[in-house]
Amino acid sequence: KAGVTQTPRYLIKTRGQQVTLSCSPISGHRSVSWYQQTPGQGLQFLFEYFSETQRNKGNFPGRFSGRQFSNSRSEMNVSTLELGDSALYLCASSLGGGEPQHFGDGTRLSIL
């Protein structure tokens, strides 16, 4: 079974731009969660989607948004990028219902 796939692996953007990151979950997994990892703040929860509905949201500004498609693939979007958005963005999928989350390799976003 293929693992969680995130694309692209690396991105370089400038302040003020917007970016879209993609996540393909493990086949059969309906829950997708996004996390931001930085050296200063560690791993922080962004949001979780299940069956195309956002179930939970972390404490991030409205510039961070996401969606999930009918095939469970998910995208997250960050608008008006700031230097502080430079981070590794991790996607995790699970069957839902309390089953463990499986992580992708992440997308490393650098803001210049």
Add this chain to the structure above:
Amino acid sequence: AQRVTQPEKLLSVFKGAPVELKCNYSYSGSPELFWYVQYSRQRLQLLLRHISRESIKGFTADLNKGETSFHLKKPFAQEEDSAMYYCALSGLTGRRALTFGSGTRLQVQP
């Protein structure tokens, strides 16, 4: 508010020595506790979850609700155990988002 604390950034031990990675948590309700591990150049992967009560790669962790701790232990460390270890919690019901600790890097020296 829920919080996970891993007090040690780095733990260095010799091969064959016992290992204990500390994790304390605060959560108003019934949490589920996890240990995730990240080996060099690999993705974050689940090592243990407290409800499974199993031993993986010789590691065990017991949930102590009185001390609100979920320490990870292994009696004899191996060099291949060198990695970054994260303790995490989520609710047993409802909100399933993971709250992570800051991580502990385990170095097992030969």
